[in-house]
Amino acid sequence: MSIGIDRDKCTACGACVDACPFGVMEIVGETAVVGDGCTLCGACEEACAFEAITIVRKTGSSEAAAAYQGVWVFAEYRGGNIAGVAFELLGEGRKLAEKLGQELSAVILGGCLDGAAEELVAHGADRVFVFDHPDLLHFQEATYSRTIAGLVRERKPAVLLLGATAIGRSLAPGIAALLDTGLTADCTELDIRPEDQALLQTRPAFGGNIMATIVCADRRPQMATVRPKVMKRASRIEGHRGEIISMDLPSEAVDRRIRVLGTVAQQGDLVNLAEADVIVAGGRGIQEEKNFALLKELADLLNGCVAATRGAVDAGWIDYAHQVGQTGRTVSPKLYIACGVSGAVQHLVGMQSSDVIVAINKDPEAPIFSVADYGIVGDLFEIVPKLIQQIKNSLGQ
Amino acid sequence: MNLVVCVKQVPDAKNIRIDPVTNTLQRQGVESIVNPFDLYALEAGLRLRDEFGGKLTVISMGPPQAESVLREALSYGADEAVLLSDRAFAGADTLATAKTLAACVRRLSPFDLVICGKQAVDGDTAQVGPALAQSLDIPHVAFVGTMEGVEAGCLTVQRMMDDGYDTVAVELPALITVVKEIGEPRVPSFKGKMRAKKQPVPVWGLKELDLAEDQVGLKGSATWVERIFAPEPRGRREILDGDPDTQAANLLKRLKEDQVVKLA
Ligand SMILES: Cc1cc2nc3c(=O)[nH]c(=O)nc-3n(C[C@H](O)[C@H](O)[C@H](O)COP(=O)(O)OP(=O)(O)OC[C@H]3O[C@@H](n4cnc5c(N)ncnc54)[C@H](O)[C@@H]3O)c2cc1C
Numbered sequence: 083m084s085i086g087i088d089r090d091k092c093t094a095c096g097a098c099v100d101a102c103p104f105g106v107m108e109i110v111g112e113t114a115v116v117g118d119g120c121t122l123c124g125a126c127e128e129a130c131a132f133e134a135i136t137i138v139r140k141t142g143s144s145e146a147a148a149a150y151q152g153v154w155v156f157a158e159y160r161g162g163n164i165a166g167v168a169f170e171l172l173g174e175g176r177k178l179a180e181k182l183g184q185e186l187s188a189v190i191l192g193g194c195l196d197g198a199a200e201e202l203v204a205h206g207a208d209r210v211f212v213f214d215h216p217d218l219l220h221f222q223e224a225t226y227s228r229t230i231a232g233l234v235r236e237r238k239p240a241v242l243l244l245g246a247t248a249i250g251r252s253l254a255p256g257i258a259a260l261l262d263t264g265l266t267a268d269c270t271e272l273d274i275r276p277e278d279q280a281l282l283q284t285r286p287a288f289g290g291n292i293m294a295t296i297v298c299a300d301r302r303p304q305m306a307t308v309r310p311k312v313m314k315r316a317s318r319i320e321g322h323r324g325e326i327i328s329m330d331l332p333s334e335a336v337d338r339r340i341r342v343l344g345t346v347a348q349q350g351d352l353v354n355l356a357e358a359d360v361i362v363a364g365g366r367g368i369q370e371e372k373n374f375a376l377l378k379e380l381a382d383l384l385n386g387c388v389a390a391t392r393g394a395v396d397a398g399w400i401d402y403a404h405q406v407g408q409t410g411r412t413v414s415p416k417l418y419i420a421c422g423v424s425g426a427v428q429h430l431v432g433m434q435s436s437d438v439i440v441a442i443n444k445d446p447e448a449p450i451f452s453v454a455d456y457g458i459v460g461d462l463f464e465i466v467p468k469l470i471q472q473i474k475n476s477l478g479q
Numbered sequence: 480m481n482l483v484v485c486v487k488q489v490p491d492a493k494n495i496r497i498d499p500v501t502n503t504l505q506r507q508g509v510e511s512i513v514n515p516f517d518l519y520a521l522e523a524g525l526r527l528r529d530e531f532g533g534k535l536t537v538i539s540m541g542p543p544q545a546e547s548v549l550r551e552a553l554s555y556g557a558d559e560a561v562l563l564s565d566r567a568f569a570g571a572d573t574l575a576t577a578k579t580l581a582a583c584v585r586r587l588s589p590f591d592l593v594i595c596g597k598q599a600v601d602g603d604t605a606q607v608g609p610a611l612a613q614s615l616d617i618p619h620v621a622f623v624g625t626m627e628g629v630e631a632g633c634l635t636v637q638r639m640m641d642d643g644y645d646t647v648a649v650e651l652p653a654l655i656t657v658v659k660e661i662g663e664p665r666v667p668s669f670k671g672k673m674r675a676k677k678q679p680v681p682v683w684g685l686k687e688l689d690l691a692e693d694q695v696g697l698k699g700s701a702t703w704v705e706r707i708f709a710p711e712p713r714g715r716r717e718i719l720d721g722d723p724d725t726q727a728a729n730l731l732k733r734l735k736e737d738q739v740v741k742l743a
Pocket residue numbers: 364365366367368390391392393394405406407408409410411421422423424425426427428429432442443444445448460461462463515
């Protein structure tokens with residue numbers, strides 16, 4: 083790949099200098115010059131009004147595309163359940179498999195996987211590879227990544243998708259490094275490029291301020307983690323048939339350097355924020371720890387979870403596990419109700435891919451309103467109780 | 480304990496955005512900072528060093544200017560710093576970055592623990608740490624919130640999961656990536672700041688790391704950026720007026736229409 087600047091067309095206007103996310107473009111004399119650190123991302127090419135910049139891109143090799151076939155999804159399994167994101171991966175994986183004209187498979191690892199493989203077949207998997215072994219009972223990076231990498235080497239899928247969950251994001255880089263292939267994090271959109279069957283992986287970067295489409299066109303498999311709650315869940319297909327293949331755990335895959343001593347699933351008020359459909363978030367406008375009960379009541383009525391800003395967490399009103407944002411979790415529920423949240427960028431990056439955002443804030447200038455679908459300028463202590471009351475009325479309580 | 484902490488220089492994310500009118504990236508006034516998570520990684524490392532003795536080395540791969548983040552780390556109390564900088568390293572994806580960092584960590588052997596931040600806020604990938612561990616063939620635990628102790632060559636930690644946390648023991652040498660819960664970074668001392676100004680920071684390139692050109696930078700990368708664009712502007716920004724009763728009623732009506740709440 084290379085970048086070229088046509089000196090005759092370049093007017094030294096500087097649009098490319100402003101556009102470069104890496105700050106490597108410069109105007110020297112009459113023309114733009116590319117400095118060290120260019121990643122050939124194409125931002126300058128897009129910004130140039132004179133078509134003076136051309137980036138010659140690679141397309142994938144056809145050998146790679148031919149030798150590797152099929153779309154695979156990793157079905158995360160924890161605490162006796164298949165993670166919701168696995169069904170989303172099956173939904174998206176099915177679309178990709180159709181575009182490629184190839185099959186959809188799932189890989190599942192665990193210590194007691196009763197009926198899980200059948201569930202995956204019922205949601206569209208043509209094939210399920212099952213590793214069911216006591217050594218796999220708890221998620222453990224090294225053993226899991228070796229097991230999956232071994233299977234990939236043997237079966238050669240074109241695409242391998244994992245959920246961008248704590249487990250998926252910890253596991254995927256190790257698999258990719260073992261296979262010496264590319265990995266794109268936290269994708270929100272996937273597609274297949276018809277010319278070379280490359281997986282187009284689109285994700286937010288720079289805290290969601292820009293979107294980047296990334297390819298891994300000449301290595302296989304093409305790996306991506308996918309943000310939970312963004313892709314559409316596969317629905318149950320009555321009578322769908324698939325092959326369930328029970329695999330032996332290779333002894334060389336077992337790594338005893340990591341031991342899981344205990345797992346604590348926090349229940350009740352905590353929270354699988356990443357999986358929640360509805361999130362009611364409180365910021366410093368909540369004023370006191372006990373006022374989170376009000377948000378909890380609203381969240382419970384909507385079958386949702388409570389989240390918080392760093393402001394509220396730092397005030398000690400709620401546990402860090404609830405924090406959404408740059409130094410907390412990234413969430414994308416169907417509905418995010420922000421109460422007394424100012425909308426600092428560090429908070430916005432964690433929630434702006436939510437489907438519908440509601441902001442309730444006293445200050446009409448609060449930045450949260452700029453990302454909100456519906457805004458209510460007012461006192462949350464007046465508005466939230468009204469919401470609760472009206473919901474109760476319509477539920478007939 | 481021999482510790483290595485990986486720090487990255489990143490643009491301060493809050494100032495970067497695409498101008499919706501011209502569709503170009505606005506960089507005015509964008510400062511470079513230490514990736515915030517890497518300060519937590521450094522703090523975790525300093526606590527271990529203070530408890531068990533030994534040496535803490537900070538490393539960073541980046542352009543020559545990245546030296547400033549290493550000096551900042553020295554001011555917090557890191558013992559040594561190495562900058563990995565070479566024209567050949569430019570444009571690295573997480574795979575190539577991990578290989579480059581791995582070559583450096585190997586050169587710093589023997590080491591007991593490598594600590595990375597959970598993620599860098601420019602790319603938000605959270606991939607370099609686990610990939611680095613794999614390149615070094617050492618075990619890793621990601622998203623560590625608490626370090627419980629070191630005993631018999633094992634580090635015991637709590638890692639944050641989506642639904643709670645796990646307690647995990649990992650044999651050293653190992654790598655962890657840390658989240659904010661690990662503890663607030665200390666304040667650099669005056670003495671530290673003075674020392675950080677004077678201390679030499681060696682620069683290692685391809686030659687020093689004994690890496691082939693096709694393993695690093697853009698050439699060694701498996702992925703590349705095909706396109707960068709502005710996200711769809713989000714938010715319908717409809718302000719609901721009226722008294723609280725009307726506001727609440729109108730909101731619920733819209734949420735039902737959008738099918739994001741189900742009420743009987
Ligand atoms: C490196 C770094 C990382 C960070 N990471 C995160 C992160 O992960 N997550 C995060 O959230 N923040 C993060 N922050 C902090 C962030 O910059 C903001 O400080 C924080 O999000 C503000 O929280 P807040 O909205 O609760 O508080 P404030 O900014 O104080 O806003 C409170 C809001 O409540 C409103 N209000 C007050 N009373 C009422 C009422 N009765 N009714 C209605 N509205 C009311 C006010 O008008 C105000 O807008 C980070 C900062 C840094 C520097």
